[in-house]
Amino acid sequence: MFNNITVLDFTRVFSGPFCTQMLAELGADVIKVEEPTRGDETRGWYPVEKGWSGYFMALNRSKKSLTLNLKDEKAKEIIKEIVKTCDVVVENFAPGVAERLGISYEDLKKIKPDIIYLSLSAYGQNGPNRKVKGYDPIIQADAGVMSLTGERGGEPVKTMFPIADISSSLYGAFAVASALYKRAMTQEGEYIDIALYDSVVSLMGILAAIPFFKNEVPERLGSEHPHRVPSRNYQTSDGTYIHVICNESQWLILCEVLQLDEKYKREPYTIDLGRLERREEIDKLVQDALLTKPGSEWMDILQEAGVPCALVNSLDQVLKSEQTKSRELLINWAQDNLGEAVGLNFPYKFANAKSKVTRPVPKLGEHTEDILEQFGYTSMQINELKKNGTI
CATH class of the missing domain: 3.40.50.10540 (Crotonobetainyl-coa:carnitine coa-transferase; domain 1)
Incomplete structure (x- = not known):
């Protein structure tokens, strides 16, 4: 080149x-x-x-x-x-x-x-x-x-x-x-x-949009996403962590996979902003469900269903992975x-x-x-x- x-x-x-x-x-x-x-x-x-x-x-x-x-x-x-x-x-x-x-x-x-x-x-x-x-x-x-x-x-x-x-x-x-x-x-x-x-x-374009539009200072959120819920690291039964994130259509799939109550398949939970306003409630629901199985098992289930997810890997695991x-x-x-x-x-x-x-x-x-x-x-x-x- x-x-x-x-x-x-x-x-x-x-x-x-x-x-x-x-x-x-x-x-x-x-x-x-x-x-x-x-x-x-x-x-x-x-x-x-x-x-x-x-x-x-x-x-x-x-x-x-x-x-x-x-x-x-x-x-x-x-x-x-x-x-x-x-x-x-x-x-x-x-x-x-x-x-x-x-x-x-x-x-x-x-x-x-x-x-x-x-x-x-x-x-x-x-x-x-x-x-x-x-x-x-x-x-x-x-x-x-x-x-x-x-x-x-x-x-x-x-x-x-x-x-x-x-x-x-x-x-x-x-x-x-x-x-x-x-x-x-x-x-x-x-x-x-x-x-x-x-x-x-x-x-920082998408983060700067918060003070530009809302005059608010973004906060530290750990593994959480400032605009999406769910999107964070959740612990599984074997102590590993898995990150799960959903858009509106994927949220409905996640509800089926985790067997959540029917109310979560209706507004306001089916709208991104609705879930954002109920972050603590949603995170507790997902966390409780994911603690019932090990991370590798959840990966198979969620990926097959079409829910974006990933195990939180160490650098050593990344360097040895088939994807790499x-x-x-x-x-x-x-x-x-x-x-x-x-x-x-x-x-x-x-x-x-x-x-x-x-x-x-x-x-x-x-x-x-x-x-x-x-x-x-x-x-x-x-x-x-x-x-x-x-x-």
């Missing part, structure tokens, strides 16, 4: 690396620039096996690693040479850092006028919080995610997976693809500013001294193309010499750059 597209990747930790890995596994040649002595700090993050970080490996497959000391003038000369052949630059420095380093969009478009340049940051390149440091949990707190997550009356909590990092990565990859399409039509480059804060806020395997969500590759490594694949399925691991996760600086030789540097010059701490 992105064959013949070269990406210069100045990103680290999560949001940027996840974005550029998507581009890499759709065919782009991604050159990850890392600090010479330690590289991306996540190279040492848990879990670590035989010198490899699982965290780093999950985000940096299919890339090349080039070490450069970005504060060194000779490193900046190397960057300017590489940019001449690049299509996309991605960075997730704090606002203002790229300018200080001389590798901002304004700097690089002088060298490559049609460059596409993506800046990922916590709060964006403008606004009152542009200089505020922010990682995913900070954004989850500030953007309201924590206020909406957790049990009724309980403390606010964060989601276990980094929703701010992930959403900004996805928006970033989509924006880059859009800009590449535009450039193919107009021959114009583009600057893209994506903030983790903006990305999370933009996901059949959808090719696990991906394997040969990784240096680890042997066969396994990770999660990207979910898109194309009829005539495939996302795939194009190269293993790189060692720090593994491709530095090859890249420099590609741009005409001799062995003597490369050794001098090493000696001076440039690479």
Whole structure:
């Protein structure tokens, strides 16, 4: 899909690396620039096996690693040479850092006028919080995610997976693809500013409808749905939990399956808003009924009847499931001294193309010499750059 597209990747930790890995596994040649002595700090993050970080490996497959000391003038000369052949630059420095380093969009478009340049940051390149440091949990707190997550009356909590990092990565990859399409039509480059804060806020459309229309602040509801009843986790007789959700027609089916009183098959119970206003009553009815059988038995009964439901699975169960395997969500590759490594694949399925691991996760600086030789540097010059701490 992105064959013949070269990406210069100045990103680290999560949001940027996840974005550029998507581009890499759709065919782009991604050159990850890392600090010479330690590289991306996540190279040492848990879990670590035989010198490899699982965290780093999950985000940096299919890339090349080039070490450069970005504060060194000779490193900046190397960057300017590489940019001449690049299509996309991605960075997730704090606002203002790229300018200080001389590798901002304004700097690089002088060298490559049609460059596409993506800046990922916590709060964006403008606004009152542009200089505020922010990682995913900070954004989850500030953007309201924590206020909406957790049990009724309980403390606010964060989601276990980094929703701010992930959403900004996805928006970033989509924006880059859009800009590449535009450039193919107009021959114009583009600057893209994506903030983790903006990305999370933009996901809240249906929840924001409550204060927009009703002037009410949404509450934490645990596993319950703000607009649908029933929709929550219900315990079964073997201690497992099952999530059940119904629309109006499915509610009538559920009434038959659970052998509920005939009154529940009439208004107001047959209307979504009617059940919403009677949430406690409905939830108690369904919970009492589901406590009579184990979860697996209820799954068979409800699925056969056509009622949407799912067991609340652990991540281990998900990774071992036939559904995960059949959808090719696990991906394997040969990784240096680890042997066969396994990770999660990207979910898109194309009829005539495939996302795939194009190269293993790189060692720090593994491709530095090859890249420099590609741009005409001799062995003597490369050794001098090493000696001076440039690479």
